[in-house]
Amino acid sequence: METLATFYERMFFIRRFEETLLDLFSLGKLVGTTHTYIGQEANAVGLIEHLDPDVDTVFSNHRCHGHYLAFTDDAFGLLCEVMGKAPGVCGGKGGSQHLCKGNFYSNGVLGSIVPVATGIGLAEKRKGTGAVSTVFLGDGTLGEGVTYESLNLASLWHLPVFFVVENNHYAQSTPVELELAGSIAARGAAFGVEVDELDTTDVQVIHEAAGRAVARIRETGAPFFLVLNTYRFSPHSKSDDQRDPDELEERRTRDPLLVAGARLDEAERKALEERCEERLAETVEAADEAPAAAPGVAA
């Protein structure tokens, strides 16, 4: 049984990892783009705790670093990948959005990943592995039609697919009110898929609800649709943010780190944070020293 301290440490590490990426961008040590997960950490940490990285699979999207770290704990491979270094988990070929390690995959086209995760569910069902195929969507992904084809297929074929919608209320710059009609939860229910919906940043609540969902999938072999209403504090990618500062301010009062941190002994919390900072500093140093990915350079 994982403790709140462990959850906090994982969330804090993801937060600081992502903040560090933004810093490295400012320093010119990163190029291209990145989509940080700052503010949404409780979702990845609370949920992925229920998955077995040796058996279960995760298919994530462009905003995948939090999921990746929670599932693989491979900060060095990820940082190198984002920095274009040879020891990157995909040798620098994938970059921020296109990761693969063991049973973890991500890809950068919204919606595109949902049918693939459905196919993974079908393969694992056929093989009888008992694996759950988790796919992370966002409110933006719900605009892509293949999402609904996949819900239909997963329900029709009784596949162990865990559809997780992280509704962070913005598709890039567009507020959810301008991109989405009707109810998100009803979209899962319309296909006869079991649904749960949370509106919280409390990692323990998310952990419990996700545990119920994963248990249902393992028990029934059928899909589950979990809606996590959430918020990202960071811009869509790097500096593209025109949201109302008051709205951001209000959301920050519900920061998942504040919510969980308030329940920890302060000395314990600080010790955890320090451990994360040390690990992160070591990771950054090692990645900085690693050779750049280049034709003919092996990891």
Add this chain to the structure above:
Amino acid sequence: MSTVQQKRGVQALNETLHALFAERDDVVLFGEDVLDPYGGAFKVTQGLSDAYPDRVLTTPISEASLFGVAAGMALRGQRPILEIMFGDFVALGLDQIVNGISKFREMYDDQVTVPLVVRTPMGGRRGYGPTHSQSLEKLLLGIPNICVVAPSECHDVGSLLAAAVEDERPVFFIENKLLYGRVIRRPDHGHIGELAVRESGDPYPALTFSATDFTEGVATVVTYGGMLPVVLDAVTELVLEQEIFCEVVALSQLVPIELDAVLESVARTGALVTAEEGTLTGGFGAEIAARVQEAAWSDLRAPVQRVAARDGIIPSARPLEDDMLPSVEDVVAAVTALDGVRS
């Protein structure tokens, strides 16, 4: 050389599927209306779901997703065969093909393979009209990291399909609609009828045909799939009516492009005509012409000629369709337009 088979294309494909299912239990086939007793719109999967009810899945009409489902299965070690009822519907799956299927292996740094097969019929001459008659191979030809295979009626259709299923790469297996009903004509002692035939390249060979034992040809016509019978009729007419001898190369592997058989033939004949059923612009012929001119400029005595469908829609009414699609006369005209063909 193999013995003469009296087998139609649909039968060769169907028998191969049955053999593959018997050999490997990781092979799964899915698509629209593939279950018995219907057995697929073109009957290629007949008997398969009765024999293997758990491994043949009929699907909703969701092509855009089905390509992704196949990708997911392949990523996890299965050997999916996806039947797309009409090749025209491949357009619905292009995101999955371009941004997933073709990319996973290289962008994930060779940690995965995507060994799937998409089987789909292409081609016209059946009056199905603008959205059920196209030859859209060219949409796939420019996508890196996939394999496009298109057997003709003179290829060992079944062994090509079996090789596609064994292939670690994603393979798009194009079945010209007329192939289903045509008798497969395999070389017998190096000949099909009056024509000498050489077969080269593995596992998706090219066939090179000559009426003069590869000596007196004045042009090479390169083609594939359902255009082969049209081209063979044209070169026969050129011999009988004008005493013009051509070699014909029928590729079965369209990408990755391998032109050894074409270059060898052009070295003998000195001129090239490309013939495809798809529309002209940005097509198979354009790519081959560019490559052959780069590789064998000094062998060519005339500009490459291209035969293809007009850049337009394929009309439904048969006389209009016939007017649009490349014909025997078009191939004859392209060959006779080459310098040095008419003395």
